[in-house]
Amino acid sequence: MNALLIALTFSAAQPLKVWHGYRGGEESALIEAAQRFTQETGTPVELLPVPYQTLASKLTSAIPHDAGPDVFIFAHERLRQFQRLGIVDRSTGRLEPRTYLPQSIDALTLDGETYGYPLAFKCVALYVNKKRVPKPPATTDELEALLPALSNPKERRFGLAYESGEPYYHAPILLGFGGALFDAQGRTTMNTPGMAKSLAWVLKLQERGFMPQEVSGALVLSLFNEGRAAMVVSGPWLAADIHKDIDYQVVPLPTVSETGLPLKPFLGVEAAFVSGRAEQPDIAHRFAKFLSLGAATQLRVEKGQQIPAELAAYETEAVKSNPLIAAFRAAAANAMPMPTTLEMARWWEPMKLTVRGVVQRTVTPEAAGAMGDRLYRALNRQSPPPTSPTPWLITLGVVLLGLFAYAFVDSRRGLPWRQRYPDTWRAVVYMAPAAIGIAVLVLIPFTVGISLSLFHYDAGTYTFVGWGNFIDILGSHDYSITEPLSFYFTLGVTILWTALNVALHVGIGLALAILLKEPLLKLRGVYRVLLIIPWAVPNYITALMWKGMFHRQFGAINGILELLGIEPVSWFTRFSTAFAANLATNTWLGFPFMMVVSLGALQSIPKDLYEAAEVDGASRWTQFRRITLPMLKPALLPSIILGTVWTFNMFNVIYLVSGGEPGGSTNILVTEAFRWAFERNEQYGFAAAYAVLIFVVLFIWSAFTKRLTTEKA
Amino acid sequence: MRRASPLSLWLINLVLIFVCAITLYPALWVVKLAFSEGQAISLSPSPLPDHFSFQHFIDLVGHVDSKGRWIFGRQLFSSLLVASTTTLIGLALAVSAAYALSRFRFPAREAGMQTLLITQMFPATLMLVPLYSLLQRLGLLNTRAGLVLVYATASLPFCVWMLKGYFDAMPKELEEAAMMDGASPLQVFWKVVLPLARPAIAVTGLFSFMTAWNEYILAATLLNDEALFTLPVALNRFVDEYKSEYGTFAAGALLVSIPVMALFYALQKHLVGGLTAGGVKG
Numbered sequence: 005m006n007a008l009l010i011a012l013t014f015s016a017a018q019p020l021k022v023w024h025g026y027r028g029g030e031e032s033a034l035i036e037a038a039q040r041f042t043q044e045t046g047t048p049v050e051l052l053p054v055p056y057q058t059l060a061s062k063l064t065s066a067i068p069h070d071a072g073p074d075v076f077i078f079a080h081e082r083l084r085q086f087q088r089l090g091i092v093d094r095s096t097g098r099l100e101p102r103t104y105l106p107q108s109i110d111a112l113t114l115d116g117e118t119y120g121y122p123l124a125f126k127c128v129a130l131y132v133n134k135k136r137v138p139k140p141p142a143t144t145d146e147l148e149a150l151l152p153a154l155s156n157p158k159e160r161r162f163g164l165a166y167e168s169g170e171p172y173y174h175a176p177i178l179l180g181f182g183g184a185l186f187d188a189q190g191r192t193t194m195n196t197p198g199m200a201k202s203l204a205w206v207l208k209l210q211e212r213g214f215m216p217q218e219v220s221g222a223l224v225l226s227l228f229n230e231g232r233a234a235m236v237v238s239g240p241w242l243a244a245d246i247h248k249d250i251d252y253q254v255v256p257l258p259t260v261s262e263t264g265l266p267l268k269p270f271l272g273v274e275a276a277f278v279s280g281r282a283e284q285p286d287i288a289h290r291f292a293k294f295l296s297l298g299a300a301t302q303l304r305v306e307k308g309q310q311i312p313a314e315l316a317a318y319e320t321e322a323v324k325s326n327p328l329i330a331a332f333r334a335a336a337a338n339a340m341p342m343p344t345t346l347e348m349a350r351w352w353e354p355m356k357l358t359v360r361g362v363v364q365r366t367v368t369p370e371a372a373g374a375m376g377d378r379l380y381r382a383l384n385r386q387s388p389p390p391t392s393p394t395p396w397l398i399t400l401g402v403v404l405l406g407l408f409a410y411a412f413v414d415s416r417r418g419l420p421w422r423q424r425y426p427d428t429w430r431a432v433v434y435m436a437p438a439a440i441g442i443a444v445l446v447l448i449p450f451t452v453g454i455s456l457s458l459f460h461y462d463a464g465t466y467t468f469v470g471w472g473n474f475i476d477i478l479g480s481h482d483y484s485i486t487e488p489l490s491f492y493f494t495l496g497v498t499i500l501w502t503a504l505n506v507a508l509h510v511g512i513g514l515a516l517a518i519l520l521k522e523p524l525l526k527l528r529g530v531y532r533v534l535l536i537i538p539w540a541v542p543n544y545i546t547a548l549m550w551k552g553m554f555h556r557q558f559g560a561i562n563g564i565l566e567l568l569g570i571e572p573v574s575w576f577t578r579f580s581t582a583f584a585a586n587l588a589t590n591t592w593l594g595f596p597f598m599m600v601v602s603l604g605a606l607q608s609i610p611k612d613l614y615e616a617a618e619v620d621g622a623s624r625w626t627q628f629r630r631i632t633l634p635m636l637k638p639a640l641l642p643s644i645i646l647g648t649v650w651t652f653n654m655f656n657v658i659y660l661v662s663g664g665e666p667g668g669s670t671n672i673l674v675t676e677a678f679r680w681a682f683e684r685n686e687q688y689g690f691a692a693a694y695a696v697l698i699f700v701v702l703f704i705w706s707a708f709t710k711r712l713t714t715e716k717a
Numbered sequence: 718m719r720r721a722s723p724l725s726l727w728l729i730n731l732v733l734i735f736v737c738a739i740t741l742y743p744a745l746w747v748v749k750l751a752f753s754e755g756q757a758i759s760l761s762p763s764p765l766p767d768h769f770s771f772q773h774f775i776d777l778v779g780h781v782d783s784k785g786r787w788i789f790g791r792q793l794f795s796s797l798l799v800a801s802t803t804t805l806i807g808l809a810l811a812v813s814a815a816y817a818l819s820r821f822r823f824p825a826r827e828a829g830m831q832t833l834l835i836t837q838m839f840p841a842t843l844m845l846v847p848l849y850s851l852l853q854r855l856g857l858l859n860t861r862a863g864l865v866l867v868y869a870t871a872s873l874p875f876c877v878w879m880l881k882g883y884f885d886a887m888p889k890e891l892e893e894a895a896m897m898d899g900a901s902p903l904q905v906f907w908k909v910v911l912p913l914a915r916p917a918i919a920v921t922g923l924f925s926f927m928t929a930w931n932e933y934i935l936a937a938t939l940l941n942d943e944a945l946f947t948l949p950v951a952l953n954r955f956v957d958e959y960k961s962e963y964g965t966f967a968a969g970a971l972l973v974s975i976p977v978m979a980l981f982y983a984l985q986k987h988l989v990g991g992l993t994a995g996g997v998k999g
Contacts, residue, residue, distance in 0.1 A: 027954055027962075051782075055950065056957035058937040065846065065938065069853045222961050229755070245756050245962075427821030430902070434817035435829070438810040438877070441870040445848070446836045452847035453839060516736065519729050527730070533982055534737045537744045540977040542931045542949060545970040548956075549746045560742075592743065600923070601879075604916040608886050638886045639917070642878035649837045674840045681843060688843075695843045702838040706831065 018284060019048040020291055021073040023063065025056035029244065030308035034077075037300040038291075047287050061682075067091040067279050074282040075292050079126075080111045080273040083119055084344045088464045092119045093278040098289050103297065108313040111273040111341040120275035121296035122313035124304060127269040128166075128176065128239045129335035130258070134251045136234040144180075144205070145261040147235075154234040157213035160557055165227045166237035167219050168206060168363050171355040172270060173237060177202040179340065180260040180267035185351055186343075192351050192384075194358060194376030201262070203362045203369035210363060217363065217556045218576060228252075240311055240332055254331035256338060271339035273313065305329065311336070349685050354379035357667060364577040364666050382482040382489055383684045387460040388472025396458070396470065454699075456692035466689070473693035488668040491694075495701065498652060498672040501587070505651045508591045510644060513598025518632075520599075521606055532603075539596035547660035550589040554661070576665040583662070583670050590657045598643065605639035606632070645709050649702055673698045750967035773968035782943055789951075796930060796947040797976070799861050799868070803929035804922050807869040811876030811921060812914070816906060818877065819884035820892075830881070833874040841871075845938060852939060859941045867939070868929040876921040883917035884910070919987040927977060948973050 026034055031053060038049040052073065054062055060082055066072035068089065078086075086092045096117045101109045108122035132140045136154060141147035147164070154163035167173045175185075183198020209215045216227065227233035229247040236242070237257065246252060257267035276292035278285060294300055301317045304310040311332045317323050318333070342348065358376035361367040367375055457473055459466040477491045485492045516535060520528055538546065553560045554575040562572035575581045609632065617627050653674045658664065664671040664679075671679070673694060681691035745764035751773055753766040782788045818826060848867065849858070857863030891913065895905045911918070933949040940946055948969065955966040 025954075025957065052941060052943055053954060055937055055953040057953070058934070062938055062941075065849050066941065069850065069858070071853060071858050071941065222963055225756070247755065425823045427817075428823040431817045431821040431823035431826075434813040434821070438814035438873055439829075441810060441866065442833070442836065442873060445851070445867055445870040446844075447832075448851060449844040449847035450836065450839055453843045456843070516733075519733060522726070522729055524726055525729060527733075529982075529985060531733045531737060532985060533978060535733075535740055536978070536981050537974075538740060539927070540981065541744055541747060541974045542933075542952075542970055544933070545747060545966065546743060549743045552746070553743060560746075592740070600920055604883075604920045607916050608883065635886070639879075639882045642875075642882040645834065646837060646875050646878060649834070653838070653840055655840075655842070677840055678842055688846075692843055695840045698840060699835070699838045703835065706834050706838075710827075710831070 017047045019050040020075065020284065020287060021050050021052065022075045022077070022291070023052045023054055023059065023073040024077040025054055025059045026077070026308070027053070028308075030304070030310065033300075033303040033306070033308035033310075034295075036307070037295055037303050040299060041291055041294050044294075045287070045290070047291070049291065063091060064089055067281055070281055072279055072281065074279055074284060074288040075276055076279065077123065077274060077276050077295075080120070080275055081342045081344060081348070083112065083114060084346055085349070086277070087114055087119065090280045093280050093282065093285060093289075094118065095120055095278070095289065095292070099293065099296075103315060104313045105315060105336075107271060107336065107339070107341055108273045108275075111271065111344070112275055114344060120277035121292045122273050122275045123296050123301075124274045124308075124310035124312055125336055126239050126241070126272045126274065126311070127332065127336050127339040128173065128237050129254050129256055129269070129332055131228060131236045131238055131242060131246075132253050132255060133228065133231065133234050134253055136231070140235075140253065140255045141258045143259045143261045144267075147258050148209075150234075151209070151214040152212075155212075155214045157557075160216075160232060162216050162227065162233050163214045164209065164235050164237075165216055165219055165224050165233035167221060167224065168210065168215060168217075169219070169356070169360045171352055171359060174202070174206070174355070174359045176237075176257055176267040176269040177206060180257075180263065180265050181205065182263045182265060186347060190345065190347055192347060192354070192380050194354065194380060195373030199358075199373040199376070200369050203359070203372050207362055207365075207369055216558075217574070223555075223558070240309060240328065243309060243328055254328055254335075256331070256335040266338040269335065269339045270342045271336055272342055274310075346685075350380065350384045353383050353679070353684050360665065361667055364574075366577070366666050378482075379489075385476065385482075385687065385690065387462060387467060388469040388476060390460075390467045391470040391472070393458075393468045393470075453692055454696055456689055457696045459689040459692075461686065461688040461690075469689070473690050474697075476690070477693055477697065488664075488671065491673075491697065493669075494671055494673050494676050497583070497670065498674075501583070501654075501658075501672055502648055502651045504587055505590050505594060505654075506644065506648050508587075509594040509598045509647060509651075510640075512591070512595040513600075514602045514636075514640075516595070516599045517602035517606055518628075520603065535599060536596045538593050539600075543593050543656050544660065546593065547589060547657050550585070550592070551661045554585045576662055578666065579669045582665055586657055586662050586670060589661050590651070590654060593657065594647070594651070598647065601640065601643045602636070605636050608639055609635040645706070648705070652702060653698065673701075747967045747970055750963055751971050752968075753964060756962040756964045773964045774972070777965055777968050777972070786944060788943060791944040792946050792948050792951050795861065795945055796949075796973075799865055799936075799947055800926050800929040802861075802865045803868040803872070804925040806865060807872050807876055807925040808918065808922055810869065811873055811880055811925075812911070812918065814873075815877045815880035816884055816910060819881045820889075830878070833877055837874050842934070845934070848935075849938065858939060859945070861945060864936060864939055864947075865929070867935060868932065869925070872925045872928040875924060879921050879924075880914065880917050883914055887913055915987045919984045923981060923984055926980060930973070930977060 022038070024031075024034060035051060038051055042048050059076075059078065063072060063076055063078070063086075068091065072091070083092065094117050095112075099118055099121055101118070104122050105125070108125055109118065112118050112120050112122055130140065137150060141150055151163035155161060178185075178198060181198045181202040183196050183202055184193065187193040210217060216223070216233075221238075224233070224236050224238055225242060225245055228236045228242075229245075229250060231250070243254075257269060259266045276295045278288045278292050282288040297314055298316075301312045301314045302320065302322060305312055305317060305320075305326070306322055309328065311329050312318075312323070323329050354376050357379050358367075358372050361375060362369055362372050458468060458470055460469045460472065480490045480492065483489045487493060520532055522528075525531075552558075556562065556572065556574045559575075561575075565572055573581055575585045613631050613635070614627060617631060622630070652672075654672070655674050655678060658670065658672050658675045659678070662670040664675060677691045677694035677698065680687050680694060742764060749764050749766050752769055752771070754768045754770045754772065778789050780789045817823075818830060852858045852863045852867070855863070857866065887910075891909055892905050895909045896902075900908065930947075931949060932947075933953055936947045937950045937953065940950065952966055952969040952973065955962040955969065
């Protein structure tokens with residue numbers, strides 16, 4: 005009877021939808037906590053793990069459409085944006101602030117209201133290999149004294165490693181050397197003595213060979229696990245992957261001897277937020293609060309190795325006996341909660357370019373600050389003056405009317421319709437399904453995308469600005485046309501990129517297809533399958549492999565160069581070599597497709613043509629030029645035209661291999677558009693204007709190829 | 718055709734082996750990562766694993782969600798279902814549209830071809846936001862059907878262009894002959910045109926399948942249920958800002974590549990053995 009009752013309440017209760025980005029131990033802890041909540045309240049919980057990189061965009065698109073979760077777990081840094089979009093609900097009054105670490109409540113407070121329930125915090129600290137560094141350094145002087153003995157760049161051993169090109173990791177050093185993110189008015193400021201000193205210090209460590217270059221999170225882990233880096237800077241997430249044989253300890257970052265200030269990392273607070281449009285807000289708040297306290301905290305500590313935000317947790321045995329948690333709590337005492345202001349979102353991208361400029365030695369530490377300020381102004385554009393959309397709407401109406409009128413008049417002229425177009429009805433039947441699909445799913449979003457380019461977007465509001473965005477782009481307002489940020493520079497790079505790639509793809513693809521056609525080749529099938537591999541393995545993973553192969557110190561390509569007695573190359577510090585790295589990757593990725601297309605196309609050439617040519621005594625080369633090439637053209641041309649369009653818009657390779665380095669010079673138009681939309685403070689209108697320009701360039705190009713194809717016919 | 722001499726055959730083999738070696742080296746790194754212990758990338762240039770282990774595959778394939786569902790199996794099924802329906806629907810739409818564009822005379826034919834090309838020119842990431850609202854209104858959000866429709870229309874332009882090019886190159890005489898023999902237009906299309914177009918259909922089919930099979934951003938945005946996720950979405954959880962599990966990711970990438978390789982192998986004979994000149998004499 006009892007069981008039946010429970011079953012009834014179970015089926016009656018609507019499940020609570022929860023989205024999160026956790027994996028591994030953190031995920032198991034969440035699953036178990038959710039199960040306990042269901043036991044206590046009878047409300048089932050439906051958990052959805054989402055890749056962390058897409059979680060934010062998924063939340064911002066789903067919740068306003070009422071397709072989102074009731075509760076989501078996210079770091080606090082996007083809180084201001086979430087609040088503006090109305091996708092988070094206040095927790096003021098429901099949450100008891102004194103239960104949590106004060107810093108975590110600060111992080112979740114906006115305009116005097118709190119949002120969400122703090123679960124855990126994350127900041128970086130120093131991981132020290134005990135065998136190589138018995139006494140961890142407390143100051144930068146001690147650190148610098150230790151480093152020479154620990155480093156040997158020839159043997160690829162380093163005293164210290166961290167992601168030196170990332171603003172998140174440079175921020176502690178910047179703050180430790182007395183620098184600041186913002187001036188007294190809260191505006192971003194880069195040109196400060198602290199900035200120059202912090203960058204000079206980093207450059208010094210790198211130039212003396214104490215630190216490796218081009219460091220990614222994965223490299224930090226590998227270096228520490230192989231004992232090649234004696235000390236690394238990372239957060240609590242590193243601990244789970246450290247090899248069992250490595251005896252290590254975690255300590256707060258050292259104090260800067262020159263200023264007496266500690267290196268001050270950013271503090272990120274993870275919280276359970278209730279959606280602003282939750283279907284069951286009360287039970288959602290209850291669940292979010294449940295996750296942040298007591299038994300759920302215990303689970304998160306024990307299974308997920310999280311550093312809890314709840315104060316009471318620090319009195320428990322599980323936390324007291326855990327050295328990692330104690331170390332990170334100590335590190336957090338010096339940390340600065342990452343600001344949630346809109347200005348913070350504007351800080352990242354110019355800061356990243358500035359720091360990378362210095363570690364790649366394209367700018368001196370002294371000049372970097374001024375460059376950073378200039379980049380900040382260029383990347384965070386002022387809105388063009390708003391204008392009235394009425395003239396635009398009138399023009400659009402007139403143009404549409406004109407088009408209809410023309411179509412009507414045109415149909416009355418010349419031969420009767422039936423004679424000119426005898427197959428119209430059959431064509432409608434054959435074409436309708438495809439045409440409807442394209443009209444709805446491609447043309448509508450396409451039109452909306454194009455119209456976005458006439459707006460300026462800032463933190464949730466669109467303003468109509470007419471040509472404003474285009475004038476800014478084409479007038480190259482904030483930078484000369486030879487700078488990487490300028491449209492013309494990027495266009496030049498894009499055209500060079502497209503031309504070289506397509507030539508290589510078609511050349512190599514066709515050559516291989518012709519070789520593979522040889523009928524006496526026994527291993528044909530094997531070769532064909534092996535050569536298709538670059539196309540078959542998803543390109544986002546092979547692009548990452550190639551990036552690894554081009555690494556300055558650990559890449560296979562420099563390894564081969566060294567074997568051949570050639571000086572290793574810093575691939576991503578010069579335009580020419582970075583571009584070559586992208587090109588090599590994309591050639592590798594792209595030739596199999598052209599090979600397959602050519603293989604298919606070669607089959608469409610009737611064999612008797614060759615037989616006739618043999619009889620006439622034509623050489624192989626003549627056969628190739630007179631039969632193969634002309635016959636291939638109709639089947640190959642569409643692939644070449646589309647291949648050009650795809651290469652022009654090839655996002656993954658540029659973004660993942662060179663990432664635009666050095667200084668954004670290897671970006672192509674589509675990666676620029678992406679960065680304006682998603683990395684430079686969501687300037688959607690400006691990004692759409694870039695997209696429209698991409699479209700215009702390709703449109704002109706296609707009009708040109710259209711002439712090419714019709715000439716042939 | 719002239720027969721190749723043994724010497725030139727050797728040369729061809731040599732060139733192909735060399736190209737295969739270059740092709741395989743980076744791919745072997747994926748294999749190495751997948752079969753190594755731990756999640757760290759290895760720093761030695763050898764493309765063979767230092768410590769051999771199946772652990773990543775076991776973790777990945779054995780993954781069970783909080784409701785005890787065998788999630789990897791469901792996601793594999795989801796991927797296969799989405800990719801194969803995309804291929805079927807995409808091909809059905811593309812073959813008929815391409816045939817009409819190649820053979821019929823009707824208004825706005827050129828404009829139609831150009832429109833198809835144009836849709837490829839606007840960066841897809843900027844169409845995501847409007848597409849999302851649209852699918853929500855159509856009630857297709859968080860459904861495989863919605864995803865299939867989006868993929869099928871996204872791959873249509875290439876398929877239509879590819880097939881039209883092929884149909885254009887195909888001699889009309891065969892169809893005319895069939896008509897003379899009393900075949901209906903539908904019979905001509907079904908019995909004469911389609912079998913002849915096999916190589917092009919194989920290429921476009923492979924292409925549609927891969928578009929759907931490897932796509933990640935749309936799937937991650939449009940689907941809200943773990944059991945509906947396609948494999949690339951599931952895999953992308955292993956690499957993120959804080960922490961990357963490259964080993965598991967690589968193991969997944971290998972598993973994801975296997976069906977594509979198998980499909981390619983199966984399609985090979987159609988890719989090559991399709992059109993013979995026998996039917997068109999004079």
